[in-house]
Amino acid sequence: MSPSAPTLQTMGQQFSRRSWAEPWKIKMVEPLHMISPAARAQALQEAGYNTFLLKSEAVYIDLLTDSGTSAMSDRQWAGMMLGDEAYAGSRNFYHLEAAVQNYYGYNYLVPAHQGRGAEHLLSQVAIQRGQYVPGNMYFTTTRLHQELAGGIFADVIVDEAHDPQSLHPFKGNIDLDKLAALIAREGAANIAYVSLAGTVNMAGGQPVSMANVKALRALTDRHGIKVYLDATRMVENAFFIQERESGYADKSIAAILKEFCSYTDGAWMSAKKDNLVNIGGWLAVNDTALYEELRNLVVVYEGLHTYGGLAGRDMEAIAIGIEECVQDDHVRARIGQVRYLGDLLTTWQIPIVQPIGGHAIFLDARRFYPHLAQIQFPAQTLAAELYLDSGIRAMERGIASAGRDPKTGDHHYPKLELTRLTIPRRVYTQAHMDVVAESVHAVYEAREQTRGLKMTHEPKYLRFFQARFARE
Numbered sequence: 003m004s005p006s007a008p009t010l011q012t013m014g015q016q017f018s019r020r021s022w023a024e025p026w027k028i029k030m031v032e033p034l035h036m037i038s039p040a041a042r043a044q045a046l047q048e049a050g051y052n053t054f055l056l057k058s059e060a061v062y063i064d065l066l067t068d069s070g071t072s073a074m075s076d077r078q079w080a081g082m083m084l085g086d087e088a089y090a091g092s093r094n095f096y097h098l099e100a101a102v103q104n105y106y107g108y109n110y111l112v113p114a115h116q117g118r119g120a121e122h123l124l125s126q127v128a129i130q131r132g133q134y135v136p137g138n139m140y141f142t143t144t145r146l147h148q149e150l151a152g153g154i155f156a157d158v159i160v161d162e163a164h165d166p167q168s169l170h171p172f173k174g175n176i177d178l179d180k181l182a183a184l185i186a187r188e189g190a191a192n193i194a195y196v197s198l199a200g201t202v203n204m205a206g207g208q209p210v211s212m213a214n215v216k217a218l219r220a221l222t223d224r225h226g227i228k229v230y231l232d233a234t235r236m237v238e239n240a241f242f243i244q245e246r247e248s249g250y251a252d253k254s255i256a257a258i259l260k261e262f263c264s265y266t267d268g269a270w271m272s273a274k275k276d277n278l279v280n281i282g283g284w285l286a287v288n289d290t291a292l293y294e295e296l297r298n299l300v301v302v303y304e305g306l307h308t309y310g311g312l313a314g315r316d317m318e319a320i321a322i323g324i325e326e327c328v329q330d331d332h333v334r335a336r337i338g339q340v341r342y343l344g345d346l347l348t349t350w351q352i353p354i355v356q357p358i359g360g361h362a363i364f365l366d367a368r369r370f371y372p373h374l375a376q377i378q379f380p381a382q383t384l385a386a387e388l389y390l391d392s393g394i395r396a397m398e399r400g401i402a403s404a405g406r407d408p409k410t411g412d413h414h415y416p417k418l419e420l421t422r423l424t425i426p427r428r429v430y431t432q433a434h435m436d437v438v439a440e441s442v443h444a445v446y447e448a449r450e451q452t453r454g455l456k457m458t459h460e461p462k463y464l465r466f467f468q469a470r471f472a473r474e
């Protein structure tokens with residue numbers, strides 16, 4: 003789908019435009035309402051200018067996150083009815099185990115209630131106090147669990163990832179020189195593992211190339227270091243490899259996914275994203291001894307190793323979601339919709355992170371509001387203004403999300419100060435994307451009159467979720 007429809011003149015001439023369309027039709031709908039501007043202003047004030055604190059009934063188009071917000075298919079809903087709710091040995095667990103083995107290729111599976119449950123288990127088992135955990139940019143919950151386990155996060159992503167205007171095709175890549183320097187400086191024994199994420203969320207949904215993960219495997223093998231993958235949006239990463247990396251155009255998403263995972267030692271997953279469910283997560287590894295430890299620890303925090311905090315019906319929905327999410331036409335339509343929105347904004351010269359990533363459009367709040375200092379929370383401000391304009395809910399991914407350095411107590415000042423318009427899977431139509439783009443345009447037009455925010459309440463952990471702000 004191109005943002006500019008053919009005109010009457012072009013229609014008569016030779017016409018070669020071909021659109022894709024979503025590989026599904028809608029069977030059930032959920033009404034949406036837009037509340038009045040005055041009601042939005044009141045709701046936002048009550049929420050302390052934090053979109054996480056809004057009631058969802060006060061939201062019109064919800065682009066807070068793509069996490070747990072997917073529409074499940076008729077097959078997944080049918081699978082929910084086949085839940086085997088036995089405490090131990092549910093047949094749905096074995097379906098899920100087989101799906102992960104088949105599509106991701108790992109030997110052993112431990113279910114978890116969601117991604118951070120899996121991150122917690124892996125961090126507790128695989129990190130010793132004082133060890134470094136190099137990764138391709140931080141993610142909020144991932145880094146926190148690594149730090150709570152005594153690890154020290156080290157960012158080893160390529161520099162281009164921190165530049166919203168760099169057109170590097172694989173901005174999620176690990177900078178192998180940075181990693182080699184860390185290994186040389188600290189010693190391989192002081193590296194817990196490499197924490198590698200597919201389509202890097204905080205960088206704008208930017209992918210990692212197959213060449214990069216292969217080279218990473220070679221480097222880590224030389225030093226006996228493990229690589230664990232955050233597979234949360236790895237299917238979307240596989241799409242970019244298929245599109246951009248030579249030798250992969252004719253390979254299926256499923257084949258690319260499995261090859262990529264084969265260069266890693268295990269993965270954790272928020273099934274709430276790629277796997278098309280509303281709740282769930284998992285951890286999968288190849289090493290038998292590590293699996294033994296994980297399956298023992300899961301009993302303490304999540305539940306028995308054959309349910310890990312999930313109902314049988316949830317595991318069935320994930321197993322079916324895994325099969326559905328690796329279909330090429332699904333991924334193409336999913337990323338195509340994100341691009342449709344991004345192309346409109348690009349045409350209107352609104353500053354966004356380029357190249358357009360997999361799961362969201364990231365507005366570049368620094369260029370949007372050049373008159374605001376980072377400590378005036380430009381990205382949080384932009385999310386608030388969008389809500390006031392149209393009831394659209396976005397999310398801050400800048401200084402509030404970055405939190406504080408555990409050693410110095412100072413704010414982290416990330417280079418990227420972004421507002422994320424996250425697209426749920428199989429939920430909104432192209433018309434919704436038009437409405438969103440037009441609202442962003444209106445907020446952009448009013449940018450010079452916009453004032454920043456100050457933080458009035460700061461929780462200790464993952465502050466962005468529950469912080470409160472006020473107008474300056």
Ligand code: PLI
Pocket residue numbers: 066067068069116117118119141143144199203232234235271272273274282283
């Ligand atoms: O929200 P969880 O606990 O199921 O998953 C945590 C998590 C881990 N890795 C990555 C890359 C994520 O994006 C992630 C959660 N992301 C959320 C909630 C988001 O809105 O992006």
